[in-house]
Amino acid sequence: MELIQCQWCQAQNPPGSTSCQTCGAPLDQKNKVSDSGWREAPRLRDMTEFRFSGSTCQVEGELVPVAELNLHPQDGVYFEHHVLLWKDETVPLSSLNTGGGLKRSLGGMPHIVTVANGPGRIAFSRNAPGEMVVLPLHPGMEMDVREHAFLVASHSVQYSFIRIKGLVNLLHGGNGMYIDRFVTAGYPGMLMLHGNGDVLERTLRPGEKILVEPGGFLYKDSTVQMQAVQMPLKTGMLRHGMYLAEMTGPGRVGIQSMYVHHHAD
Amino acid sequence: MNTYICRYCRQPSDPGAPTCPLCGAPVDIRSSVSDSGWVAQPPIRDMARLQFGQSHVQIEGTTVPTAEFTLAPEDWIYFSHHVLLWTEPHTRLANMPMKGAWNRRMAGMPLVMVEGRGPGHLALSDSHAGEVVALPMQHSQQIWVREHRFLCATGNIKYDWHPTDVWYETGQDSDDREMHYPMGQFGDTFGAHGAPGLLLLHAPGNVFIRDLQPGQTLLIQPSSLLYRDVSVRMALHLEYPRSMGFAFWRSSWSYRSIWVRLWGPGRVAVQSVYQPPEDTEVIVNHSYATTHHW
Numbered sequence: 076m077e078l079i080q081c082q083w084c085q086a087q088n089p090p091g092s093t094s095c096q097t098c099g100a101p102l103d104q105k106n107k108v109s110d111s112g113w114r115e116a117p118r119l120r121d122m123t124e125f126r127f128s129g130s131t132c133q134v135e136g137e138l139v140p141v142a143e144l145n146l147h148p149q150d151g152v153y154f155e156h157h158v159l160l161w162k163d164e165t166v167p168l169s170s171l172n173t174g175g176g177l178k179r180s181l182g183g184m185p186h187i188v189t190v191a192n193g194p195g196r197i198a199f200s201r202n203a204p205g206e207m208v209v210l211p212l213h214p215g216m217e218m219d220v221r222e223h224a225f226l227v228a229s230h231s232v233q234y235s236f237i238r239i240k241g242l243v244n245l246l247h248g249g250n251g252m253y254i255d256r257f258v259t260a261g262y263p264g265m266l267m268l269h270g271n272g273d274v275l276e277r278t279l280r281p282g283e284k285i286l287v288e289p290g291g292f293l294y295k296d297s298t299v300q301m302q303a304v305q306m307p308l309k310t311g312m313l314r315h316g317m318y319l320a321e322m323t324g325p326g327r328v329g330i331q332s333m334y335v336h337h338h339a340d
Numbered sequence: 341m342n343t344y345i346c347r348y349c350r351q352p353s354d355p356g357a358p359t360c361p362l363c364g365a366p367v368d369i370r371s372s373v374s375d376s377g378w379v380a381q382p383p384i385r386d387m388a389r390l391q392f393g394q395s396h397v398q399i400e401g402t403t404v405p406t407a408e409f410t411l412a413p414e415d416w417i418y419f420s421h422h423v424l425l426w427t428e429p430h431t432r433l434a435n436m437p438m439k440g441a442w443n444r445r446m447a448g449m450p451l452v453m454v455e456g457r458g459p460g461h462l463a464l465s466d467s468h469a470g471e472v473v474a475l476p477m478q479h480s481q482q483i484w485v486r487e488h489r490f491l492c493a494t495g496n497i498k499y500d501w502h503p504t505d506v507w508y509e510t511g512q513d514s515d516d517r518e519m520h521y522p523m524g525q526f527g528d529t530f531g532a533h534g535a536p537g538l539l540l541l542h543a544p545g546n547v548f549i550r551d552l553q554p555g556q557t558l559l560i561q562p563s564s565l566l567y568r569d570v571s572v573r574m575a576l577h578l579e580y581p582r583s584m585g586f587a588f589w590r591s592s593w594s595y596r597s598i599w600v601r602l603w604g605p606g607r608v609a610v611q612s613v614y615q616p617p618e619d620t621e622v623i624v625n626h627s628y629a630t631t632h633h634w
Contacts, residue, residue, distance in 0.1 A: 273401025333404040
């Protein structure tokens with residue numbers, strides 16, 4: 076019997092599996108790829124379950140999905156405190172200072188994330204219609220994520236943030252000054268995002284460019300370069316030109332179809 | 341090829357295709373019709389392609405669908421800049437100047453449209469959960485669309501706007517007079533010229549369509565109207581429920597319903613997400629309206 080490879084995270088699954096044990100993606104559905112190469116992130120079926128480390132995650136609901144985690148005693152996860160939906164009383168919470176507090180506060184981002192440790196159950200959701208994007212991270216990976224899009228990450232994933240250089244990003248980029256960076260060192264990890272609306276992913280070749288509405292940017296491999304570029308367009312009588320985020324490969328880029336646009340406000 | 345008329349876009353279509361190649365409506369499903377005659381507009385299937393000119397558009401996603409265009413060199417579309425999700429660097433974008441800028445500015449409508457010209461790809465998305473509605477249009481066909489529902493149109497579809505003439509004014513004193521436009525100050529009118537074209541709208545929620553017979557009338561929430569044939573007339577309708585003895589309430593407060601009355605013949609479409617008119621003080625002046633006191 077042949078193992079089934081997940082088309083989303085590439086993990087191998089036992090024969091007969093209908094969803095990936097590592098990321099929850101349906102295994103019995105074809106990839107949905109547009110003519111220009113954007114692939115839809117897999118919609119996780121209601122009550123789909125997958126594993127990370129010694130813990131499990133069950134995804135509940137499809138309009139505003141909830142991630143319910145059953146944490147192993149040796150496992151922990153971290154998250155922004157306002158995405159916590161419910162938890163067992165016995166699950167301890169602690170804080171993780173990310174550093175750069177003042178700068179991050181000025182950038183509208185939390186400078187403290189909350190840590191929950193097993194054993195016990197805990198559930199998370201963000202308050203918008205959309206979909207959950209599960210990104211299992213192999214050792215040595217780096218992912219950049221737009222602010223307030225990260226839902227929860229396993230404790231083996233290191234959390235930091237990077238500054239998008241250039242004042243133009245602060246004023247027009249829509250990503251604020253900072254984006255979150257998630258890095259795995261020697262161990263694999265699990266990162267879950269919430270994308271507003273529908274989520275699409277495209278893999279850029281080295282040097283390949285794509286222009287994205289900054290509010291639509293969701294995540295990228297850290298190998299993808301991102302900079303704000305001004306388009307030769309006016310958006311109103313007294314408005315400046317329109318700005319888009321130029322993404323240059325190699326690497327993956329994820330976008331969301333629901334956003335607040337920030338072209339030139 | 342046997343042709344049949346798509347029950348949703350009313351254009352000759354291909355019964356052998358899984359979806360209508362002009363509007364994307366599924367061909368292989370039963371029509372869902374309510375007892376009163378509303379036909380549920382089925383959402384365009386994920387990854388369905390719609391043909392126009394030498395180009396096509398692919399609808400991706402189901403919660404907040406994205407319209408991804410593959411533009412041939414001779415084709416172009418226009419749209420408001422804030423719906424652009426992504427574009428390839430070589431797809432040509434340029435401003436499309438619009439007349440009546442001041443009026444549109446005052447009404448909160450986009451001043452400048454953007455043209456996207458082939459060859460190349462670009463994608464558009466409105467930032468609300470709902471449906472993309474495709475309206476293929478034949479030469480000289482016209483349709484009225486409520487403001488802010490327009491997503492994009494092909495280059496041969498001309499675009500104009502006119503006052504809705506549906507308004508009312510509240511406030512007893514001259515200092516607190518306030519104008520209200522329950523379905524917007526302006527409505528958009530689109531017409532195809534020279535060749536068939538494609539108009540895409542975005543509707544929050546679900547969409548339902550209905551054909552009104554000549555003289556048939558219908559009362560709807562003003563902001564739920566998505567589009568209508570230009571043969572359908574509309575006006576304000578004010579309905580005052582019986583006050584059950586609370587006369588002061590009836591005379592001085594907002595104990596009333598504000599509707600838009602539609603007159604057939606023609607097709608109308610409503611969306612299930614709408615913004616009810618706010619409760620305000622007594623109406624002191626209004627556009628032409630029919631009135632009913634219970």
